[in-house]
Amino acid sequence: MAIYVLRKLAFFVGAVFVASLAIFLLIRAAGGNVAAIVLGKDATAEAINALAHTYGLDKPLPVQYFDWLFGMLQGQLGQSFRTKEFVADLVTDRLSISIPLALSGLILGLIIAIPVGTYAARNVGKPSGAVLALLSQIGIAVPVFWAGILLSVLFGVRLGWLPTGGWIDWSESPIGAIRSLVLPVLSLGLIMGSVLIRYVRSAVLDVMNQDYVRTARAVGMTRTQALLSVGLRNAALPIVTIVGLQIAELIGGTVIIEMVFSLPGLSRMILANVAAREVIVVQSTVMLIIIFVIFVNFVVDLLYGILDPRIRNAA
């Protein structure tokens, strides 16, 4: 287990490093002359150079990269050019929206997918199994933002039960905040659930075809007992892996849902800052998101190692 953890940790560190490089190059390469764009068309050459110098934009790229990277490691995420606000502050506010949204969406997705996927696996070949397979196929084809729009039309416009958008902060009214999150989480969860159903079903089917399930039945377990007691426990391994793989998708979904429901989360901030050419803000924010995803994958790997005694007890 120790070696396994070290290996995964090494990957985590390496991945963050490589990703940071990729993001830096991407943003800088595509960005053009940042200072010029920030100041606009009528800026003088001197003003541009001055701005560039203040923010270190005139240093050679590798130097800028390392400055940024080491700054990040120390918790300095940079500042906005225009407002001078610290990225760290800007981000923490948004996180109180984006993280509950993302996590709840994932949990809802799992709550839907695990029972339904297991049921579909149990009934493969029967009509109920086919119906479920079709439903999950349809769910995958539904764009998450359309689900959001439809739900907001139904529950917001037609029935008036929930807000169609906007955000009431936790500090103002926790109930209000929750109400603002219900439809977004529902949209995200339904779509994530549909995506996960296929994987859960596939994982459970694979496990049910294994010899040890046959042995379980041979010593007296009924099909259902074998499924729940042996099958699910063993299917937990691939399911955990799949969840890890889906985190990137989850972020994507969160980003869009925030826009559908006008939630002032990370995505709106990124979009606004990208439009304003705030390279440093965008760099750092995107990097944070990526670190989050890679970190979650690291945690997933650890979890997998704990669940599988073949890794946990490795000599």
Next chain:
Amino acid sequence: MTAAPGAPAIEVKNLVVTNGDVTAVRGVSFAIPPGGRMGLVGESGSGKSMTALALMGLLPMGWRTHGEVLHDGVDLAKLSDKALSSRRGRTLSMVFQDPLSSLNPVRRVGDQISWVIRHHTGADRKTAEAQTLELMRSMNLPRPENLVRSYPHEISGGQRQRIMIAMALACYPQLIIADEPTTALDVTVQKQVLRLLNGAVAERNSALLMITHDLPIIAAMCDTVAVMYAGRIVEMGPVQEVFRHPRHHYTRGLLDSQPTMDNIALDGTSRLVSIPGMVPPLHALPTGCAFNPRCLAATDKCRTDMPELGGGTSLQAACWHPIARADEVAAQ
């Protein structure tokens, strides 16, 4: 409902196993008396494993059973999965070929055995654990107190198979089916495990159905033997009789192709005889006797009429021209 005392441990009547396209078992009948030992021998594709799975009700999806399987006073073929599951592990059980893939990789081996005991006898955890240790000791497993807490991947193949046997025998079943129990093990370990199985089965007076392609094992452990070819039993009888005086040409071919000290000369030449041709695929069987394309004694009748066990000129073999015994030939 239990069977009358003296009733066979299992009686199979006209078992047919099919999935609609292919018929893997084409009318198999046999009976094993209580405590009796029968060997089921045949090559891959002969239907022997499917027969075993059919008895247990563990056929893969899409396969159906026809015929009767009488055991413990009921017809297993007619039972629901739930009713069957109450018998599996208790009155009849099975040991599979590959113990590594057949044991739950995420559960300790001791727990897997105690589950069987708790489930069928209702014993509490402590009693079951004690019985598990005792069982493991009787299986000659070293240091059972430690082994109990191991996972399958942490122990050797021979130990794993003994765990499987322990699980199968824990509740003193009337019949235990062993499907190639030692084929996946190292040769040096095979004998130990077989000896152990032999003893454990005898101790419990369980009946044994030993499925294997390895003839010497049958010779050593079984009373009767049934030879399967292309889904049917082509010869059946007492082990000594069938092996010394085989009636069916396939059996003769099998026996001849076994390497013994006689036909492997130490100078490198060998007189191993093999049966010409190949086992026919189950979806393209020849008409009449399935063995006829490979049989040196085949006649037109063999190609058109299907011989039955005992229906032809021999009680023992399903053949139109069974091999005559030397003393019979002399008598003619």
Next chain:
Amino acid sequence: MTIAAPTVIIEPKRRRRLDLNASLVVGLVLTVGFLAVALVSFVWLPSNPNIPVIKNRMLPPFLPDHWLGTDGLGRDIIAQLMVGARTSILVGAGGASIALILGTITGLVAAAYGKIADETISRGADIMLSIPGMVTALVLAATMGSGALTTILALSAFFTPSFTRVIRAAALGVLQEDFITSAKLYGRGKLFILARHVIPNIGGVMIVQFTLYFAAGILTEAGLSYLGVGVTRPSISWGMMLNEAQQTVGISSPLAIWPGLAIVFVVLGLNLLGDGLRDVLDPKLKRRSA
């Protein structure tokens, strides 16, 4: 005793009956329908999808001239849907194609050119897969400007690592086969083996993956256009239509339905097609007890 002539063996049933499973058929129908609509749009449209006709704004559906009604500026919905289909094909297929090519090259290199290449490429793909595609697409699109080309590039970057993994796995499988060993013994070069033996054998996998990522591309493009960073007028995208529809949702809900339905049908069709093809092209795996 003479040896009799061998019996005639019954001919085995034709095993390669084309498994026309439902998934494949339905998927094919939907996909062909979608492609047909896009093609037709080049030749005929009910009316101009871009010119506002204010007097016709917000017409309800099922009218003779505008079967699905009009949008907030009086533009016909069906016309917009048809032109939107073109965008979906262009961007979806474009992104998937580039990803296929890049993914195949990297996947084959990883599979056939030694451990170091394999490790580097595989780890690289893993890392890239950790980067949420939507985020990079946003950044790319917004720094390089929106539009079909940027979206295609973003999609290609986003999808390539998945292709790399799949192609690598498939190629590894083929490279284990015996006929590869004999080709090597024959003296065939690596490139030859890859081109002549490996690629034809992984063709099925390539087609299936392309189909599935075509679908994913359409979904992602819709999302990006919805956010305003995909295609913009005068190009039309279903995602963009949904964005416009959301603004008038208080007045007329149906507008929000049609483009969404279009997306669902097309993506569903392609996914079903991909799954159906996968069932046909992969050998049937033996199934065990249910």
